Amino acid sequence: MTKTDKISTEEKILDAAKKVFVEKGKAGTRMQEIADEAGINKSLLHYYYRSKEKLFSAVFKFAFKKFAPGIENVFESDKDIFEVIEIFIHSYIDLIRKNPFIPTFVLNEINKNKTSFITETIKEAGINAEKYIEFVYKNIENGIIKETDPRQLIVNIISLCIFPFAGRPVIQIIAFDNNKEEYERFLDTRKKEVTELIINSIKK
Amino acid sequence: MTKTDKISTEEKILDAAKKVFVEKGKAGTRMQEIADEAGINKSLLHYYYRSKEKLFSAVFKFAFKKFAPGIENVFESDKDIFEVIEIFIHSYIDLIRKNPFIPTFVLNEINKNKTSFITETIKEAGINAEKYIEFVYKNIENGIIKETDPRQLIVNIISLCIFPFAGRPVIQIIAFDNNKEEYERFLDTRKKEVTELIINSIKK
DNA sequence: GTCTATAAATTGATAGAC
């Protein structure tokens, strides 16, 4: 008996739901499709998760955790800020590359679904902005980096990491003649490009 | 009689459709809601536009034109590249600020809706990447800017302009305590921030 | 051109057998 046989029905449903919701969005998802993907009966979805809404909630929470990197853990150290930024960019781009649909899904649902649930999920993710901001200010005071707005900096970093994935179909068509392999190579060079651009913008 | 009374039913429908589709997305839009928004009967939607699909197509084409700036017009001139970039960033951020939901809408539909219609619309927009690329290379050869990959450059510019709008709800909550006015001020400074970052990255 | 009425298909959710 292989280990995959041991996956519980509840897990099978959640896995299937993640796949379908992230790919099609909340409004575009059909409960039937999740059931098919999980290889089970549609009624079981309601047995384990009362409603589509509740199933979506579970998926969104998972997706948001993937999306929102633990910046507070990376930036709290006493390490070299340039090194920390490089590690952050590299690991974040690696992360998105493994989950390329997550950014579009999260951004879209957050914009369309202005419920208290979404707001709460974002807050509950417990991203500690203060620790990061302190870290940046300390490096400014110590004369290691230029006078920099920490919020502009982090928005710059995340913008540059995410857009090549969210905007991939457009960029690939317009700038790469819809050549998939060429675009993959473009993404390869992206880590270095973004790191250099950011480091260059804060170093004295 | 005011001029607004002269708006044809067809126009009223398209205006209403733009509003609802861009806000709720293709899958989340209901024909009834468009009819209500236009103040007309639901049947008229089908009279003027045969189906939801066709109405969506009209809206998407409009939205994509807004989204995809005419880079070929801006960059074909013999003007100073630094000036051209500044103008491009300023006018693009101004444009998105007037249509803040367009980026999320376009990016989302492009990723979820992998039909030939979407691909064709992107191609038909007729964005002339070559003219832009030539312009950048000319400036490199003339020693005005550093050795730069034109595609990385344009992706950098657009990333930095768009993400603060697509990711607004998250950033506003995490970094600005959900304070709308503070976020508006943040966006105000964004034009200068992006321009400086980009110029700084290409100047010798 | 614009409306009412309604068809036809889809879809989230529940009841009840096993």
Add this chain to the structure above:
DNA sequence: GTCTATCAATTTATAGAC
């Protein structure tokens, strides 16, 4: 726990009166 059958509501689309 899992399935079949089915309800009830929604939603796109059309027919036909005016």
